[in-house]
Structure formats: structure tokens, C-alpha cells
Amino acid sequence: MKDLYENEMKLEFLSKSNNEAFARITVAAFAAQLDPTIEELSDIKTAVSEAVTNCIIHGYEDSEGIIKIITKIYHNTIIIEISDTGKGIENIDKAREPLYTSKPNLERSGMGFTIMESFMDEVNIESIVGLGTKVTMKKKIKLLKKESEEELKNNLLFT
Amino acid sequence: MNIEYDNKDKLLTIKINEEIDHHAVEKIRRRADYEIQRYMPKRVVFDFNNVSFMDSSGIGMVVGRYKLISMLGGELSMINVKENLYKILKMSGVSNIIPIKEAKI
Ligand SMILES: Nc1ncnc2c1ncn2[C@@H]1O[C@H](COP(=O)(O)OP(=O)(O)OP(=O)(O)O)[C@@H](O)[C@H]1O
Ligand SMILES: [Mg+2]
Numbered sequence: 001m002k003d004l005y006e007n008e009m010k011l012e013f014l015s016k017s018n019n020e021a022f023a024r025i026t027v028a029a030f031a032a033q034l035d036p037t038i039e040e041l042s043d044i045k046t047a048v049s050e051a052v053t054n055c056i057i058h059g060y061e062d063s064e065g066i067i068k069i070i071t072k073i074y075h076n077t078i079i080i081e082i083s084d085t086g087k088g089i090e091n092i093d094k095a096r097e098p099l100y101t102s103k104p105n106l107e108r109s110g111m112g113f114t115i116m117e118s119f120m121d122e123v124n125i126e127s128i129v130g131l132g133t134k135v136t137m138k139k140k141i142k143l144l145k146k147e148s149e150e151e152l153k154n155n156l157l158f159t
Numbered sequence: 160m161n162i163e164y165d166n167k168d169k170l171l172t173i174k175i176n177e178e179i180d181h182h183a184v185e186k187i188r189r190r191a192d193y194e195i196q197r198y199m200p201k202r203v204v205f206d207f208n209n210v211s212f213m214d215s216s217g218i219g220m221v222v223g224r225y226k227l228i229s230m231l232g233g234e235l236s237m238i239n240v241k242e243n244l245y246k247i248l249k250m251s252g253v254s255n256i257i258p259i260k261e262a263k264i
Contacts, residue, residue: 017182
């Protein structure tokens with residue numbers, strides 16, 4: 001067994017669309033210490049991209065604001081908190097529905113929250129109209145594969 | 160972005176060479192719509208061979224082009240779709256309306 005491992009990082013940046021790639025790549029680089037598979041890393045990148053894009057398009061609309069990301073690692077779980085102080089969400093249940101978008105004219109598909117939910121283990125949305133939105137996502141990075149590889153190696157050594 | 164037009168087959172190939180997110184989509188959409196309206200192709204293919212990342216902005220972009228191309232009487236398909244792109248195209252139901260084809264080798 002691995003010992004309990006904890007780590008944390010914070011990131012703040014302007015709600016400019018050219019920061020979307022910066023945000024997802026930075027979180028993925030931080031997540032890399034958990035030794036995720038390529039697929040797990042790609043899932044994390046996509047989920048972060050969805051949440052950050054939402055802050056820019058919906059939270060701040062045409063104005064500019066600060067997007068904050070706090071990423072924590074606790075044992076083998078990554079917890080990512082992405083927040084804005086923009087306009088907030090009136091109806092969270094509706095926002096979570098697949099294909100629901102308040103901006104169909106901008107060619108949005110309404111799949112952002114559905115993608116976050118399917119790529120991460122847990123997605124929690126907190127929002128107050130006029131104050132902002134915070135999305136917290138968790139994903140457990142599987143150790144299983146590596147441990148069984150280790151076991152296999154040990155077995156080979158002792159037989 | 161590489162554009163290729165085969166006049167004999169009336170086939171327009173749009174090859175995207177960057178990560179497809181909200182930032183990138185604006186430019187891709189403008190160029191693609193321009194080329195589609197210029198050539199009026201029978202078939203349009205999005206080649207994703209050099210696309211390593213796509214989020215829901217890409218879904219909106221692809222569906223938007225699908226609507227334009229259909230309106231002009233053409234057909235749209237996609238090739239060289241990587242595993243991670245396939246996942247969200249499938250999840251959103253896009254792969255049911257826009258076929259993903261095997262690339263010719
Ligand atoms: N940070 C936010 N601030 C305000 N409203 C938000 C925020 N995030 C999401 N919403 C609301 O929730 C809806 C659903 O979000 P979701 O990401 O699922 O779809 P979308 O952004 O509209 O489309 P897509 O993500 O597919 O491009 C949005 O249309 C918007 O009304
Ligand atoms: Mg979204």
C-alpha cells in the first residue's frame with residue numbers, strides 16, 4: 001500500500017478563451033504525479049476544459065473576470081474546483097440535463113455537464129445568481145493495474 | 160487547417176491541425192463555412208488525424224457545419240477519429256447522424 005499522499009495547487013487567470021488550453025494542460029500536469037493512464041488524463045483535460053469554457057461563455061459572457069482553479073490530491077483521488085464570480089445558474093437541475101443550453105445561437109450543444117459527469121466520478125455544482133458558480137469534480141485514479149503488475153513481479157521473483 | 164478540393168468527385172476535405180476547443184472553434188467555423196460556400200461540394204470530410212483533443216465546442220462546430228452542408232444538399236462525414244474524440248461524439252449522439260468512416264490507407 002502507498003502512504004496517504006496530499007498535495008494542492010491554485011491557479012487564477014483571466015477569462016480569455018486562449019487560457020482554456022493553459023488551464024487544462026496545467027491541471028493535467030499536476031495530475032500526472034498520480035500516474036494516471038493516458039485515458040484518465042484525457043478525461044481530466046476534457047472535464048477541465050468544459051468547466052473553464054462555461055465560466056467564460058456563461059459566467060462572464062462578454063465581460064472579463066477571474067477564473068479560479070484549486071486542485072487537491074488526496075491519496076489517489078484528484079479533486080478539482082473551478083469557480084467564477086459571474087452571473088450564476090438559476091436552475092442547476094435543468095443545466096445538468098443533456099442537450100440543455102441557454103445559448104443555442106452560439107452553436108453550443110448542451111453537453112458540457114454531461115461530459116463532466118461521465119468523465120469524472122463526481123460532479124458537484126454550487127451556484128448563486130449574481131454571485132457566481134463553483135463546480136467541484138472528483139476522480140479516483142486507479143492503482144489496481146500497477147499493484148497487480150508489482151505482485152506479478154514479486155511472484156516471479158519467488159518462484 | 161488544410162483544405163483540399165477534388166473537383167471530379169466534388170469532395171472537400173477539411174483537415175484540422177489543432178486542439179478543438181472554444182478558442183479554436185471560432186476560426187475553424189469561419190474558414191470551413193467560407194470553403195463550403197465557395198465550392199458547394201457534394202461531400203465534405205472532416206479529417207481529425209492531427210486532432211488530439213476536442214471538447215463540447217467541437218460537437219457544436221461539427222453539428223453546425225452538418226446543418227449548413229445538409230441545407231446545401233451535401234453530405235458530411237468524419238475520418239481519423241481518435242478514441243477520446245470518439246467518446247464524446249458517441250455520447251452526444253453525433254456519430255449517429257454524421258458517419259465516421261475508416262481512412263483509406
Ligand atoms: N459557470 C456558469 N455560469 C453560468 N451559467 C452556467 C455556467 N456553467 C453552465 N451554465 C449554464 O448551464 C447550461 C448547461 O451547461 P453545459 O456546459 O452542459 O452546456 P453548454 O455550455 O450550454 O453547451 P456545451 O457545453 O455543450 O458547449 C449552460 O447553457 C448555462 O446556461
Ligand atoms: Mg458548456
